[in-house]
Amino acid sequence: MARLPAGALMQRAAAGLAAACADALPRVYGSRVTLLTGSGDNGADTLYAGARLARRGASVTAVLLAPDRTHPEALKTLLRAGGTTATATDAAPLLQHADLVLDGIVGIGGKGGLRPEATHLAGLLAASPATVVAVDLPSGIEPDTGEVHGTAVRADLTITFGTHKPGLLIDPARAYAGSVRLIDIGLAATLPHTPALESLQHADIAALLPRPTGESDKYRRGVVGIAAGSTRYPGAAVLAVAGALRGGAGAVRYVGAATDAVLARFPETLISHTGPKKAGRVQAWVAGPGAADDPAPVAEALATDVPVLLDADGLRLADRDTVRTRKAPTLLTPHAGEAAALLGISREEVEAARLTAVRELARRYDATVLLKGSTTLIAAPDPDTPVRVNATGTPWLATAGSGDVLSGLAGSLLAAGLSPLDAASAAAYLHGLAGRYAADGAPTSAHDVAEAIPRAWRDITT
């Protein structure tokens, strides 16, 4: 900001915001626009954008939450452009009859949820048929964590400035943002080199995925061991193997009680009639899906010196000190309920503060942790490594067995030589994309998700 003329960033933000609002309206001329205007720069952005829309013939009214503390220059600009003002007590009809509402109550300066008057406005807004555009972020969410304390504005569209904020990417706050559009205001050079959060895209994942070369044979490509399934849950083994076969390892070795079911479905699987300890060459183990109550295979996998992925029953059956102290990397893939058990808190507490939970798990277990959910998070044990958030998931993936496919897929990428953080990130990305393809707007099954993985892989790499 010091290097630019005063207000330059704000003008860039307002210009981008006004253009996005114009796109969201059938026509600007004659449309009714209501601005919810707080006392900070977020409110000022909103007033400047409103002035631009007023100059194009929109009828613009700013509801001022703090009339005596509104940004004076921005307010003057709106009034000069033909806009008008109102107080919060007059807001109800203005929100009910607007075509478009801009939420400029608070931006990145907002902390601790909305105050009572703003809470009341957010309630009125929820009942309005208007299109809601959040300015920078939906007011009331915690910008840096994605937590929501009390009421927050629910937007159809969020126009965010300079960089994505964690709250726009992590649930529960993410669900309040609607679709998110980033406006470049020229901040790139000033942003920190190590962000708090990363969201990998197609090209990032493509660069991570293993590719066989002329010298590859099945052992060089990696053998993934699957210690999963039981007489009670043979299907978990089949689904973990289904994921593993599509994850780039050269071979999949299975140990457990579901040999017949696995071979019937996947005759290419190598079978060892032992535990993980004596199973033969394996570069990474997946232990736990459908394991029911037998801790032995989990303990044997953890005793090896190769990377181990623990999922489902494995998270419950594993000895926690062994996880913490083993030398080779460990990857834990809990859903919120399993994470809650590992942390000794409630599922609701995990879901409300997912970023804190995943970081705390990684720290406490000295492991890489993939916390499943509609926005999956992945944290490395080193607290300075950016947490990764996966953006490809779909609610249709909340289907039985889908986690077994993910664990097999991630294990296969581990065996192929990816670090736990990269294996988990690439697996979550592919799995989410495969889930979208498999579902395509209708219910899908874990089996279909596994079968859609190659299509996701091809789309990313070609």
Ligand SMILES: NC(=O)C1=CN([C@@H]2O[C@H](COP(=O)(O)OP(=O)(O)OC[C@H]3O[C@@H](n4cnc5c(N)ncnc54)[C@H](O)[C@@H]3O)[C@@H](O)[C@H]2O)[C@@H](O)CC1
């Ligand atoms: N920092 C930058 O480089 C830029 C910032 N811009 C805008 O500036 C915003 C940040 O502005 P500010 O730092 O002034 O802060 P905000 O405008 O986000 O919020 C601070 C104001 O809101 C009030 N407030 C705080 N918490 C509240 C709550 N829970 N309920 C109701 N009111 C609350 C405070 O009293 C304060 O007046 C960004 O979100 C963005 O919209 C843009 O203009 C572009 C450049």
Ligand SMILES: [K+]
């Ligand atoms: K806002």
